[in-house]
Structure formats: structure tokens, C-alpha cells
Amino acid sequence: xxxxxxxxxxKVDGPRGWGVIKILGRHLWPKNELALRVRVMIALVLxxxxxxxxxxxxxxxxxxVDALGTPAAQAVAVPIALIVAYGAARVLxxxxxxxxxxxxxxxxxxxxxxxALEVFGHLHALSLRFHLERQTGGISRVIERGTQGMDxxxxxxxxxxxxxxxxxxxxxxxxxxxxxxxxxxxxxxxxGVYIVFSIVFSExxxxxxxxxxxxxxxxxxxxxxxxxNFETVKYFGNEPHEARRYDVGRxxxxxxxxxxxxxxSLLNIGQGTIIAVGLVxxxxxxxxxxxxxxxxxxxxxxxxxxxxxxYMPLNMLGFAYxxxxxxxxxxxxxxxxxxxxxxxxxxxxxxxxxxxxxxxxFDHVDFCYEPSxxxxxxxxxxxxxxxxxxxxxxxxxxxxTISRILFRFYDVSAGHVxxxxxxxxxxQQSSLRAAIGVVPQDTVLFNDTIYxxxxxxxxxxxxxxxxxxxxxxxIHDFIVALPQGYEATVGERxxxxxxxxxxxxxxxxxxxxxxxxxxxxxxxxxxxxxxxQEIQRSLEEVSRxxxxxxxxxxxxxxxxxxxxxxxxxxxxxxxxxxxxLLARNGLYADMWRRQQEAAAAAERRVEEPASFRxxxxxxxxx
Ligand code: ATP
Numbered sequence: 001x002x003x004x005x006x007x008x009x010x011k012v013d014g015p016r017g018w019g020v021i022k023i024l025g026r027h028l029w030p031k032n033e034l035a036l037r038v039r040v041m042i043a044l045v046l047x048x049x050x051x052x053x054x055x056x057x058x059x060x061x062x063x064x065v066d067a068l069g070t071p072a073a074q075a076v077a078v079p080i081a082l083i084v085a086y087g088a089a090r091v092l093x094x095x096x097x098x099x100x101x102x103x104x105x106x107x108x109x110x111x112x113x114x115x116a117l118e119v120f121g122h123l124h125a126l127s128l129r130f131h132l133e134r135q136t137g138g139i140s141r142v143i144e145r146g147t148q149g150m151d152x153x154x155x156x157x158x159x160x161x162x163x164x165x166x167x168x169x170x171x172x173x174x175x176x177x178x179x180x181x182x183x184x185x186x187x188x189x190x191x192g193v194y195i196v197f198s199i200v201f202s203e204x205x206x207x208x209x210x211x212x213x214x215x216x217x218x219x220x221x222x223x224x225x226x227x228x229n230f231e232t233v234k235y236f237g238n239e240p241h242e243a244r245r246y247d248v249g250r251x252x253x254x255x256x257x258x259x260x261x262x263x264x265s266l267l268n269i270g271q272g273t274i275i276a277v278g279l280v281x282x283x284x285x286x287x288x289x290x291x292x293x294x295x296x297x298x299x300x301x302x303x304x305x306x307x308x309x310x311y312m313p314l315n316m317l318g319f320a321y322x323x324x325x326x327x328x329x330x331x332x333x334x335x336x337x338x339x340x341x342x343x344x345x346x347x348x349x350x351x352x353x354x355x356x357x358x359x360x361x362f363d364h365v366d367f368c369y370e371p372s373x374x375x376x377x378x379x380x381x382x383x384x385x386x387x388x389x390x391x392x393x394x395x396x397x398x399x400x401t402i403s404r405i406l407f408r409f410y411d412v413s414a415g416h417v418x419x420x421x422x423x424x425x426x427x428q429q430s431s432l433r434a435a436i437g438v439v440p441q442d443t444v445l446f447n448d449t450i451y452x453x454x455x456x457x458x459x460x461x462x463x464x465x466x467x468x469x470x471x472x473x474x475i476h477d478f479i480v481a482l483p484q485g486y487e488a489t490v491g492e493r494x495x496x497x498x499x500x501x502x503x504x505x506x507x508x509x510x511x512x513x514x515x516x517x518x519x520x521x522x523x524x525x526x527x528x529x530x531x532x533q534e535i536q537r538s539l540e541e542v543s544r545x546x547x548x549x550x551x552x553x554x555x556x557x558x559x560x561x562x563x564x565x566x567x568x569x570x571x572x573x574x575x576x577x578x579x580x581l582l583a584r585n586g587l588y589a590d591m592w593r594r595q596q597e598a599a600a601a602a603e604r605r606v607e608e609p610a611s612f613r614x615x616x617x618x619x620x621x622x
Contacts, residue, residue, distance in 0.1 A: 020331045024153060027111035036107050043104040050096035051167050053089055055174060058309060060086040062302030069297055108154040116147050119337055127343035128409040129369075137224025138217045139337070145213065146334025149327030156320040156327075164313040171310050179289070179299065183282060187307065190278030194314060197274060201267050202325050208260040209326050212253055213333070219249025228492075267322070275311045282307055344408055344429065352431035356420050357385025358516040358547040360406065365415035367398075367405060375401050376570045378415075381563070388548040390558035392591065393567030399551045400441060402567075403519050406549065408432055419517070437515035441522045441551075443506035445494025450479055450505060451486035453494070457509030465512060472538045473508035475501065507535065511542050518548040532557070555592050556599075564588065 030036050064082035123139070168191050176184040226233060226242045233242055286303040289295030360383040367376040375398050383389040391399045404410055405417060408424050417424050424432050437457075445453045455466050466486075470476040478501065482488045494502045510518070520539065536557055552558045559578040566574040566581070566588045574586050581588035 020328050020335055021153075021157070023115075023335060024111065024150065024157075024331075027114055028107060028154065030107075030110065030114075033110075036110060039103050039107050043100045043107070046096050046100035046103065047163055048166070050093050050100060051163055051170060053096060054093040054167065054309065055170050057086060057089045057093065058302045058305035059174075060089055061305050062296075062298040064298075065301050066296050066298030108151070111154060112147060112150050115150060116143070119143060119146070119334055122338050122340075122342075125342045125345075126340055128404070129343055130340060135221035135225060136228075138221035140224070141217045141220045142330075142333045142337065145216075145330040149330035149334075153324055153327040153331065156324055160313070160316055160320045161324070164317045167313060168310060171306050175303070175306065179295065179303070180285070183285060183303065186278065186281050186285070187310070190274060190281075191310075191314060194271060194274045194278075195317070197270055198267070198317070198321050201263075201270065202322050205260065205263045205267065205322075206325050206329060208256050208263060209329050212256040212260055213329060215249050215252035215256055219246055219253060222246050222249055264322070271315065275314065279304075279307055279311065344411060346428050347426060350426060350428050353419060353422060353424070353427040353435055355435050355516050358435065359383065359385045359418075359420055360389075360517065360547055360549065361416070361418040362402070363416040363418065365405065365417060366413045367401060367410065368413055369401075369410070374413075374570065376405075376412075379567075379570070379572055380415075381565050381572065381575065383547050383549060384562070385547055386545050387562040388543060388550060388560075390550045390552055390561035390564045391567060392552055392555060392558065392564060392588070393573075394591075397567040398570045399567055400521055403438065403521050403549065403551060406519065407436055407438060435515055436517045436519055437510035437513045438519045439503070439506045439510050439521065443494065443502045445490045445497070445502060445505060447490065447492045447494075449487050449489055450482075453490060453505050454486075454508045454512060457512030458514065461512055466508075469508040469512040472511050472542060473504045474534050474538060475504035475508055478504075504535065507539070516546055518543050518546050519551075520548070521551045522553055555588075555595055566591075 029040060060082055064086055067082055120143075168188070172184040172188050175187060222242075222245050226246065233239060282303060283300075286295060286300045290297060290300050362379050362381050365376055365379045366374065367379075368374045379398075379402070381389060391402060393399055401410075405412060406424070408429055411425060419432070419435070446456065451466060454470055455461055457469065458465075461469075467476060470479060479486055479488070490496050490502075490505075494505070497505065532554075540560070550558055550561065555578075558564060561578070563575060564578060564581055565572055566586075568587060574581055574584060574588050576584065582592060583589075
């Protein structure tokens with residue numbers, strides 16, 4: 001996959017035009033949904049009935065006009081009956097159309113729902129790489145516009161374009177059989193010119209619609225990004241800068257929208273002219289017929305009524321075509337998302353991970369996010385079942401990368417990662433992820449209640465279980481002290497909680513998940529020393545008997561680990577237990593010393609002002 005496009009969505013070529021319609025067709029004639037298919041059939045029958053009835057309307061009108069003009073008009077009953085029949089035919093034509101809509105609505109809505117669900121499901125199936133590149137605001141606009149486009153397309157292709165084409169053929173046939181072949185030829189030629197003109201012109205205009213959409217998506221992505229970074233914007237007083245960035249997209253949208261609207265006016269004028277020319281030609285022919293005595297006045301008005309009746313939907317057709325092109329453009333982008341391949345996919349027929357003791361093996365693993373920049377080199381280690389291994393190293397050494405690989409957010413470039421002897425690429429991702437509980441470096445919460453966020457670890461857990469997990473994570477007391485208790489909301493991404501509180505919620509939900517393997521990525525980094533020690537105890541309690549990988553900065557938290565792996569620029573530099581590594585007097589010992597010195601210095605800083613105060617106090621006392 002290439003880099004993101006201007007709208008922040010990784011560039012993909014979605015299906016164009018017919019491809020989109022085919023996907024839609026599959027949903028409108030759904031497999032295994034007999035009831036919906038029956039509805040489609042009934043709607044189609046009603047469609048034909050409505051159109052045939054509609055075609056009768058001008059014929060009844062003609063008969064009424066002729067009946068009024070003949071001596072038989074003395075028998076008033078005939079024209080009256082015809083006029084009533086004319087009215088009835090109009091009402092029926094409309095009623096059939098409405099019933100058809102009502103019968104078809106569930107089919108259309110189901111198609112929209114299924115497609116939206118498919119896109120949503122697919123987005124979740126895409127890799128972390130895709131999601132790191134995308135811009136939330138951009139994607140949400142693409143889905144929103146795509147769904148609207150779908151709704152429009154379904155309504156218009158099924159009930160406007162197809163029926164109108166059917167009606168055109170029907171009216172052409174009637175004009176031919178009732179009057180003169182020349183009438184139907186002129187009518188059909190005008191319709192043909194109209195359609196060709198509309199298509200060619202609309203195709204030319206489509207680029208304005210595309211750039212309108214791109215600008216809209218871009219502006220929206222910027223707006224959402226800016227709002228998500230609300231605090232940062234304030235820290236730097238950069239509101240005008242943000243407004244300018246947003247305005248770039250809006251200005252592009254403005255330009256494209258103006259061009260789009262101007263070209264639309266041209267299109268409308270062109271279409272109107274074509275229809276007027278056709279109408280005048282046919283009416284002139286009919287007028288001649290009346291003068292020559294080959295046609296009645298009734299025929300004259302009927303021809304007019306036919307043409308008006310035909311050109312009205314034709315005008316709609318022009319509108320529908322334009323809108324359908326817009327809808328297709330919108331949907332292309334959404335279906336483009338469906339075409340993004342999932343980078344990490346299950347092998348066909350992959351079995352679920354069979355967890356026994358949960359032994360983890362990294363076997364000569366190489367990894368890079370981008371080929372030009374290798375991150376891990378020949379990393380090998382083993383975590384015996386139920387044991388704890390800590391990974392330490394300087395910032396950027398690749399520690400979190402190891403956890404992402406174990407969780408299979410990315411696949412290794414070389415080597416193997418095995419759990420209980422099974423290469424994690426050969427098993428179902430869902431089973432792998434079910435076996436691993438992660439407390440990430442930066443916890444992000446759902447904008448919901450604390451209860452919801454903890455229970456997320458295992459939907460369906462009982463209240464007691466949720467509270468027990470909160471107790472183990474040392475957050476229960478904090479929660480019950482809140483005015484709303486467990487029902488307190490945490491704000492977007494959990495921002496209403498402190499870093500330490502968020503981390504404890506994350507620990508609680510992982511405890512609730514109860515996995516065989518635990519992965520703590522600096523799980524206690526946001527906590528003060530006292531809470532850290534408390535949580536450390538509960539983490540040790542939770543990880544007893546579970547295979548655990550701890551990624552840590554503060555070495556004091558991992559001195560009891562069964563093995564410590566020291567990473568240096570993506571390579572394993574040292575390994576061993578805390579005591580052994582200190583004795584080795586290498587990188588680890590160096591890191592340990594520096595951290596101890598820093599801690600001692602911090603303590604001194606806390607004590608010194610206190611001693612100054614004490615001295616001062618003494619002097620005052622003297
Ligand atoms: P820290 O202690 O600061 O969290 P770390 O050891 O956990 O660091 P990693 O997050 O594993 O470091 O990152 C290792 C390297 O990979 C870093 O240099 C980082 O810039 C790079 N990196 C991380 N994620 C990506 C990504 N998605 N795309 C490209 N490079 C990445």
C-alpha cells in the first residue's frame with residue numbers, strides 16, 4: 001500500500017462505475033433471503049403496472065377531448081366517464097408507485113445496512129499500519145458520503161432510470177402504432193441526444209465533484225485532528241494556524257463547488273434546449289396532421305401529453321444521472337476501503353492457537369516497519385511457561401515493537417515467533433489475541449463509563465467480577481469515592497482520568513480478560529512510587545502462573561524477573577537475571593547505576609529544601 005492520499009486515506013483504487021453497481025446488485029438480490037427477493041419481484045411487477053397505467057393517462061385524455069368534440073358529446077355520460085377514468089388512472093399510477101416503494105424499502109435498507117457493516121468490519125480487519133496512516137475525520141466522511149450515495153443510488157437506479165427507460169420504449173411504441181413512425185423516431189432521437197449529451201457532459205463535470213469530495217474529506221480530517229489536539233493547540237496558541245489549515249480545504253471545496261454549480265447550470269440549459277427542440281418538432285408534426293385531417297384535436301393534445309409525461313421523468317433522469325455519478329464517486333471511495341487488503345490475514349483453514357503452558361519463543365527474529373529501516377536484528381529469547389521475562393533498553397530500542405509482533409499487529413521479516421511450538425502466523429489471529437492480555441504504554445479509553453471500560457475486558461462479566469478486577473488493580477476505592485461511582489464517564493479517549501488512573505483501568509480490564517499470557521508495556525510508568533509498589537504487588541499476583549512479558553523503563557520494577565533481556569538498537573545486548581547482569585557490569589549495570597543515582601538525587605532534592613527550612617526556622621526561633 002502506498003502513502004496516504006490528500007484526504008488522509010491510504011490511496012487505493014476502488015471499483016469504478018459498473019464495479020460499484022455490481023457490488024450493489026449483489027446486495028439488492030440477496031442470497032439466502034427469500035423474503036427480500038420476493039419483495040424485489042413484487043416491486044418490479046408493481047413498477048410495470050404503474051408505468052403501463054401511466055401510459056394510459058394521455059390515451060384517456062385524448063378520448064375525452066375527442067368525445068367532447070363529436071356530436072356524441074350530447075350524450076354527456078361518455079366524456080364524463082372518460083374524464084373520471086382519466087382521473088382514476090392518474091391516481092392508480094401514483095398509488096402503484098407508492099406501494100412499490102413501500103414494498104421495496106426493506107430491501108434497500110437491508111442492503112445499506114449490510115454494506116455499511118461490511119465496511120465497518122473490514123476496517124477492523126485492516127492492519128495497524130493502515131490505521132496509523134489513516135485520518136479518522138477523513139474516513140468518517142468517506143463512510144458517511146458512501147452510505148448516503150448508496151441510498152440515493154438504490155432509490156434512483158431501481159425506480160428512476162430503469163422505469164424511465166421502460167416508459168420511453170413504451171411511449172415510442174405507442175406513438176408508432178397510434179400515429180406515425182416519424183413521431184416515435186423523432187421522440188427516440190431526442191431522447192437519445194438528451195441521454196448522450198447528459199452522459200458526456202456529466203462525465204466531464206465529474207472531476208469537480210471528485211475534487212469537491214477530496215477537499216471536503218481533507219478539511220474534515222484536519223478539523224477532527226485539530227479538535228483531538230485541542231489542548232496542544234491551546235498550549236501553543238495556534239488557533240489561527242489551525243483555522244488557516246482548515247480553511248485551505250474549505251477554500252478548495254469552495255472553488256470546486258462553484259465550478260460544479262456553474263457547469264450544472266450549463267448542463268441544465270443544454271438539457272432544457274434539447275427537450276424544447278424535440279417538443280416543438282413533434283408538436284409541429286402533430287399540428288400538420290390536424291390541419292391535413294389525419295389527426296384529431298384529441299390526438300394533438302395526447303401527443304403533447306405523452307411528450308410532457310415522457311420528458312418530465314427524462315429531466316429527472318438527467319438529474320438522477322448526475323446524482324448517480326456523484327453517488328458513484330462517493331461510493332468508489334468507500335468500496336475502495338473494502339479493496340484494501342488486510343495485511344495480516346489468517347491463512348485459509350488456520351487452526352486456533354492451542355495453548356498449553358503458553359511458552360513464548362522468539363527465534364532469530366528480524367523486523368522492519370519500512371524496508372529502508374530495520375528495527376530488530378536477530379532477536380531470540382524464550383519465556384518458559386508461567387515465567388516472567390522483562391525487556392529493557394534505551395528509548396527507541398524496539399521494546400514495544402516486540403510486543404506488537406507478539407500480538408501480531410505486524411509479521412516478522414525473518415525468523416519465527418512461536419507460542420507452545422506454533423508459529424503465530426499459522427494460527428487464527430482471534431485465538432492468538434484472546435490468549436494475550438496487553439496493558440499498553442498509552443492507555444486510551446472509550447468515551448463511556450468506567451464500568452463499561454473495565455467490563456470491556458470480558459463482555460458478559462458479572463458486576464462482582466468487574467469490581468474484583470478493579471480491586472486487584474487498586475482502583476476500586478478511587479471509583480467508589482467518585483460522585484457517580486462506576487457510572488462516571490471518562491471523557492474522550494479517557495482524558496477525564498489521570499494517567500495513573502487510566503493505567504489502572506487498563507490493568508483491571510486485562511485482569512478481567514484473564515488471559516494465559518500477559519504483556520505489560522511500561523504498565524506502571526504513569527504511577528507514583530507508592531501506587532506503583534502497590535500495583536506491582538497485584539501485577540505479580542495476577543501474573544503468577546501466567547507467562548508474562550514486561551517491558552520496563554524503571555528497572556526497579558523488574559528485579560524479580562526470571563530473565564531480563566537488554567535490547568540495544570534492536571539487538572539483544574545482554575541477558576540474565578538482575579544479579580547476574582549487575583555482576584557483568586555492562587549496559588544493564590550502567591543503566592541501573594544511572595537510575596539509582598537519579599533516584600538518590602531526586603531524594604536529596606526533596607530533602608534539601610526541608611533542611612533549609614529547618615535551619616531558617618531555628619534562626620527565627622533564636
Ligand atoms: P520507548 O521506550 O521510547 O517506548 P521502544 O523501545 O518501545 O521505545 P519502539 O516503539 O519499539 O521503541 O520503536 C522502535 C523504533 O521503531 C523507533 O525508532 C520508532 O521510531 C520506530 N517505529 C515505531 N513504530 C513505527 C511505525 N509504525 N512505523 C515506522 N517506524 C516505527
